[in-house]
Amino acid sequence: MSVQVEQKSYEMPPRDGFTFTHFITVADIDRSADFYEKVFGGRILSRGDSKGASGHIQIANTWLIVNVGGGPTPDKPSVTLSVPADPDQVSSFLNIRVADIQACYKLWKSRGAEFITEPKEKYGEIRCYIRDPDGYIIEVGQSTDLT
Amino acid sequence: MNLPNAPTAHEGFFACHFFTVRDQEKSRDFYVRILGGKLVKPENPCYIKLENSWIILNCGGGPTPDKPEVVLETPPDLSRVSSFLNLRVADIQACYKEWRAKGAFFITEPLPNPDGWEWRCYMRDPDGYIIEVGQYTQLAIDWFNSHS
Numbered sequence: 178m179s180v181q182v183e184q185k186s187y188e189m190p191p192r193d194g195f196t197f198t199h200f201i202t203v204a205d206i207d208r209s210a211d212f213y214e215k216v217f218g219g220r221i222l223s224r225g226d227s228k229g230a231s232g233h234i235q236i237a238n239t240w241l242i243v244n245v246g247g248g249p250t251p252d253k254p255s256v257t258l259s260v261p262a263d264p265d266q267v268s269s270f271l272n273i274r275v276a277d278i279q280a281c282y283k284l285w286k287s288r289g290a291e292f293i294t295e296p297k298e299k300y301g302e303i304r305c306y307i308r309d310p311d312g313y314i315i316e317v318g319q320s321t322d323l324t
Numbered sequence: 325m326n327l328p329n330a331p332t333a334h335e336g337f338f339a340c341h342f343f344t345v346r347d348q349e350k351s352r353d354f355y356v357r358i359l360g361g362k363l364v365k366p367e368n369p370c371y372i373k374l375e376n377s378w379i380i381l382n383c384g385g386g387p388t389p390d391k392p393e394v395v396l397e398t399p400p401d402l403s404r405v406s407s408f409l410n411l412r413v414a415d416i417q418a419c420y421k422e423w424r425a426k427g428a429f430f431i432t433e434p435l436p437n438p439d440g441w442e443w444r445c446y447m448r449d450p451d452g453y454i455i456e457v458g459q460y461t462q463l464a465i466d467w468f469n470s471h472s
Binding site for chain 1: 325326327330331334337341344374375377378391395396398405406412415435437439445446451453456
């Protein structure tokens with residue numbers, strides 16, 4: 178499974194250079210994999226294993242990597258991974274840029290996605306936000322000021 | 325799928341990674357000069373095309389009408405993390421050396437993960453976000469190949 182950008186093919190695992198992916202700590206790998214597969218048409222590559230391997234889901238141009246929390250680990254001795262402690266305090270998030278926000282809103286809602294509001298116009302774009310099963314916000318935006 | 329310069333989809337959608345940052349110029353320097361991203365839009369928000377996706381940077385704030393209960397802020401506690409940018413690399417030693425030489429801070433050198441699937445290390449970006457840099461082991465590559 179690969180994503181083609183100009184002359185380069187991005188693969189998982191990558192054969193050269195690097196591939197850009199998004200990691201989220203989740204309470205239940207299967208529940209999250211099922212959510213991203215069902216709502217966004219993602220493709221599940223792996224569901225992780227009992228030894229600690231992560232789940233991998235390809236979504237459009239990128240891959241979502243999911244695993245349960247824990248740590249610290251030797252490679253990040255000061256960091257603990259956990260699901261969002263406060264879903265209303267957010268620093269980084271998955272941002273999905275769509276061609277037709279009304280169509281995505283309807284389709285993804287019909288597939289069970291929970292939207293905070295309907296699409297609203299703001300700063301040269303139309304936006305709305307989904308909460309995933311762990312409470313992560315996912316921005317869904319249609320730009321109107323970029324070509 | 326062929327990606328345009330800016331993350332404007334003409335059909336379907338593109339998935340990008342948004343960061344709340346304190347100083348867009350500093351963050352731009354990190355993602356463009358050190359990681360090799362391409363600057364698409366300089367600020368408010370800043371768009372950087374990086375390999376198969378885009379980094380989107382903006383300052384914090386909120387709530388806004390489309391997320392009335394949510395406040396965006398830079399990481400308040402660097403020791404507790406929920407989501408992060410994860411770069412899957414073909415040659416972790418080469419990436420570690422190159423990005424470190426360009427000024428990236430790494431928490432540790434690349435280390436084997438006990439799960440047997442990968443070698444990993446972590447950078448901190450200018451706001452303290454962790455960025456995972458990971459290379460799959462042959463065990464993992466064989467697993468992916470046999471399940472694709």
